[in-house]
Amino acid sequence: QKEVEQNSGPLSVPEGAIASLNCTYSDRGSQSFFWYRQYSGKSPELIMFIYSNGDKEDGRFTAQLNKASQYVSLLIRDSQPSDSATYLCAVDSGGYQKVTFGTGTKLQVIP
């Protein structure tokens, strides 16, 4: 069973701080990694995608990938109350465009 592990949280950070969300995965053959944001009662929406080792930045979001350690993270700079949501890590499972999701980390940004 290919697994994606996340700390369920909640992770509480003050407004303006950096939020750091972490994810580990079991399948060394995984090639593509995604971060989805899910607001309460809504469906997931993609916020970041990464497939190369290192950092990828998009606005206040930075995704970090370390394939040797099988670790992917998401940093949110200058956290805002509107960032309060559950963040799902997802990993390509290979074959048929399947994706395996972690259980998500709930982030709370305190004003």
Added chain:
Amino acid sequence: DVKVTQSSRYLVKRTGEKVFLECVQDMDHENMFWYRQDPGLGLRLIYFSYDVKMKEKGDIPEGYSVSREKKERFSLILESASTNQTSMYLCASRSNGGGSYNEQFFGPGTRLTVL
């Protein structure tokens, strides 16, 4: 604007009823997926389809079946609903893509309650 739609946002059924959940995508995607989402368990794959009339079991297919007669439509069927099938059901679609990036798009979800 890409879109995945689901037939109902909220549905209440009784134990033993046959339940149909419909999903339609307008992006001409080859792949479609049905997940259920429960607190603490995350998104779990029920079934997926990679082409018309083709289907594969996901991680939790028991008690469910699917149908894909047209490329844009993927239906999830609960043959005899049970209370442990009360959940949020999410449909998604994804292209076979070009290059290494292609996003999975989700529908708004159907919250099913089985009494």
